Amino acid sequence: MLYLKEKERLIIESAIKLFAVKGFSSTSVQEIATECGISKGAFYLYFKSKDSLLESILAFYFDELQKQITITENSNLPTREKFVAQLTSTLDLIRDNKDFIIMQTREQAIPLNDKIKDLIFSKQTELQNFYKNGLRAVYGVDSTPYLWDLSTLLDGMVHAFIRFIIFDKELFSTKEISEYIMNRMDSIAASVKKGPPFISDDKMNQFFKKLNYCTPMETTTSVIANIRDKIKNLDDRESLEISLELIEEEINSKQPRLPIINGMLSNFNHYPELKEELINTLQSMG
Numbered sequence: 001m002l003y004l005k006e007k008e009r010l011i012i013e014s015a016i017k018l019f020a021v022k023g024f025s026s027t028s029v030q031e032i033a034t035e036c037g038i039s040k041g042a043f044y045l046y047f048k049s050k051d052s053l054l055e056s057i058l059a060f061y062f063d064e065l066q067k068q069i070t071i072t073e074n075s076n077l078p079t080r081e082k083f084v085a086q087l088t089s090t091l092d093l094i095r096d097n098k099d100f101i102i103m104q105t106r107e108q109a110i111p112l113n114d115k116i117k118d119l120i121f122s123k124q125t126e127l128q129n130f131y132k133n134g135l136r137a138v139y140g141v142d143s144t145p146y147l148w149d150l151s152t153l154l155d156g157m158v159h160a161f162i163r164f165i166i167f168d169k170e171l172f173s174t175k176e177i178s179e180y181i182m183n184r185m186d187s188i189a190a191s192v193k194k195g196p197p198f199i200s201d202d203k204m205n206q207f208f209k210k211l212n213y214c215t216p217m218e219t220t221t222s223v224i225a226n227i228r229d230k231i232k233n234l235d236d237r238e239s240l241e242i243s244l245e246l247i248e249e250e251i252n253s254k255q256p257r258l259p260i261i262n263g264m265l266s267n268f269n270h271y272p273e274l275k276e277e278l279i280n281t282l283q284s285m286g
Helices: 006-022 029-036 040-046 050-073 079-096 098-105 114-139 141-167 174-192 201-211 216-230 237-252 258-266 272-284
Strands: none
Touching: 006 029, 006 040, 006 050, 006 098, 029 040, 029 050, 050 079, 050 114, 050 216, 079 098, 079 114, 079 141, 079 174, 098 141, 114 141, 114 174, 114 216, 114 272, 141 174, 141 201, 141 272, 216 237, 216 272, 237 258, 258 272
């Protein structure tokens, strides 16, 4: 979790407003410092460059999004209501920080250096995993082969409605939007299983490899991190965490020992959805 000093937060919030109006490239460090009421030299006490500031801005808002998702994940709501609440809190964050979204959509607002591209892609992948995990929880393990299809369609609908809440936040409530989207997803989830998935795990692994952003190993690490977060409130959390650590050690070794991996997977027998998630991920590694 990202922790910011008060002055760092002030600089970030002031910079976002300027970037949304003028664009990243057209905004100077001096203008940011003036907006914050500090000297240009003081700016460099907190951020070594404007690019470094942009990285912190992106990390800050993605961290805020993750915090909102985690708060709802730890609630006692039924599965479907929990996922609707998470979608709603995501839209709430976007609505309340529209300058951040406008900043990203302005022409040349985001410089395409490799570090920032990697950060954006990494966080987008985490968001996609959130969609996939939530959809699997709502529609069951047998939806697993179709999760890329379902999460891609969900992502498209969410992005389409973002335009409404940014430019007129009173017209539609975020809860109504989330419920509407999930009602449409119910129909899609029921019909999509009538044929083979359009976006398979194999296609996505090939896609990631071509982009050179995400490999199957990185995907496995992300899945294990997500599972580790899910088990933190379970009574047998300690033994499950040890099992995950051993699985990670084996898949990162030159010669993974399948008996050990299978033995550790058996510790998840009481949590079939988590076990299925691990097995599917390990299988995608070939």
